[in-house]
Amino acid sequence: MSSTAILANGRVLRYSFHERLVHWLAGLSYLYLLLTGLAFWSPWLFWLAVILGGGTASRELHPWTGLLFFIAVLLMYRIWAAQMRETAADRAFWRALPHYVRNEDELVPPAERFNAGQKWLFWGFFWCAIFLLLSGLLLWYPQWIPGNLRVLRYTAVLLHSVAALFTIGLFILHVYMGTAMERGSFHAMVRGDVSAAWARSYHRLWYEELARDAAARK
């Protein structure tokens, strides 16, 4: 985890500039995909496409933005996949999930740089992004699919909707936890740093490793 370290002022660098850049590339492209996608999803939300430049523009840009989002997801995979593998700490975390939900953090076992929920979010977005890409390519030009292979068209609309709904669920949880629920997280994803207390409270295993590294370097 060379990208993170304890800073000279005692605070902890949680996300490098590169990580934040990739995260917000994914975040902003996802937001556009979400709003235009919801416009195509329900007539009651079609006004979203109207304020975003019209239905035609939304239809034109949605797939291109989708490619951008997928590239961002691939970059996130490259940065984080190795740290997202499930470990014994995660299994302990899941068992203590009710405590985590009730903010009884003293009863939650120590987590690594990413806790089990964050790993779950990462893999959820990763697999949904793959399904969205595959079905989205078919939806981009449905007329290129011959009429006798129209089952592919049907599969694409269902798969795209279901995968998108899964990501919306993850997105609601992610935004809520990253802003309202876990104070300090949003700042970490914008400026990169967290307090030592934050790191110790929520990601103790990671913090202890950083502290060992720092001690070894002295």
Next chain:
Amino acid sequence: MSQATLEIRAVSGRAGSVPGAGVRREFEVCKLIDTTTCIGCKACEVACLEWNGLSFSQTAFNNSYQTMPETQWNYWNLIKFNEHEREDGTLQLLMRKDQCMHCEEPGCLIACPADGAIVQYVNGIVDFQQEHCIGCGYCVTGCPFNIPKFSPTARKVFKCTLCVDRVTQGLEPACIKSCPTGCLHFGTKSEMKALAETRARQLRENSGFESAGVYDPPGVNGTHVIYVLHDAGNPELYGGLPKDPHVSWAVSFWKKPLKWIGNIAMIGGLLGVCAHYLRFGPKTPPEEQMPAGGASHPSAGEPGSKP
């Protein structure tokens, strides 16, 4: 029939009856295509291009008389040819004019997400309004007859309009006007259905086509283009006319139950996180409770420490 929208149904402050009420026979229009008298001259193909101002397209030869493999965004009317070898070894050249079927239950309209891009008139015509079309192609997925076609230049989808501009002026569609054999008919749905049944009976009883019949598929609640076929049991022989067309369950499921499940899940998710915040509030980093000097083990009772 043609000016159905101007038919007065009710009048305010009027003593007595509504003028004109109940005078018209029927609103619903229908095109009847008798494949048994089609000679494959393609006059209808040309008339369609002429009336609708469409440019002529490149033809694609594939060992048959057919102009191209399937209809295009600017070629809405195509006669499909099939050299069918019957069981007794004789050859039958089947010709079927392919175009939008103007379904009573239109899959294109069900699938379309754009406000006002596809309308269905009371007379049964299903019409695309390109100024509202966003070019998404959902109609391509929704249609059980593979009719709507995307224009790469206009970025919109086009198809046969049943010459709605002619029909509203009391004229028959251009293809009907051009047909030299009279295999194309235009009128009200009930008239055309009766004519088709009469012709099918004639074919069965007098011409030796024992399985002749009318194609008006119930899977889409009937169509406003109907066929007389020599062999109504095998519509696929006629250039791939589907035997039992219906709006795919995938499209129906996507547009109705999945939409409701998704909407409830999304709203539920939003309400859920709001309720969580009201009940449990935020997790606050225990910054202010840190002992001075930053001890490596927090004191007991501090949030984040183990009991």
